Amino acid sequence: MRAILSVVMAGFLPLAAAAADGSTPELIQPGYDVALEDFQWVQRPVVVFADSPEDPRFHEQMERLMDGIEALKERDVVVLTDTDPAARSALRKKLRPRGFMLVLVGKDGGVKLRKPHPWTVRELSRTIDKFPERQREVEERRGG
Numbered sequence: 001m002r003a004i005l006s007v008v009m010a011g012f013l014p015l016a017a018a019a020a021d022g023s024t025p026e027l028i029q030p031g032y033d034v035a036l037e038d039f040q041w042v043q044r045p046v047v048v049f050a051d052s053p054e055d056p057r058f059h060e061q062m063e064r065l066m067d068g069i070e071a072l073k074e075r076d077v078v079v080l081t082d083t084d085p086a087a088r089s090a091l092r093k094k095l096r097p098r099g100f101m102l103v104l105v106g107k108d109g110g111v112k113l114r115k116p117h118p119w120t121v122r123e124l125s126r127t128i129d130k131f132p133e134r135q136r137e138v139e140e141r142r143g144g
């Protein structure tokens with residue numbers, strides 16, 4: 001299990017370095033001291049909950065997200081993690097997870113998806129691409 005955690009953490013280090021030099025916002029961050037309102041109309045939070053950082057589903061989900069990091073950036077996604085139920089974070093109080101849970105929140109602040117098992121970036125991307133606000137973003141980027 002420690003080997004998996006090492007691999008996941010090694011994947012976070014390049015992101016942290018990029019965020020530290022100001023080149024990109026931090027894509028994956030702990031969700032203990034944040035509020036969903038901080039991201040409204042700016043980014044789409046994907047919140048990953050688990051009852052322990054050792055949860056195999058948590059590790060699988062983080063690996064899947066790391067594999068598709070470019071697609072997440074393109075869709076203005078920020079990944080928030082919370083693996084400590086005892087901390088009683090604002091995210092836990094608002095979203096009320098039970099065990100492992102993946103929650104996709106739209107830029108409007110509304111919960112768009114809840115899943116009790118890991119999802120691929122492809123599945124998340126397809127869901128996000130159906131949002132009217134995402135379709136407008138794509139049209140604006142095309143110059144339409």
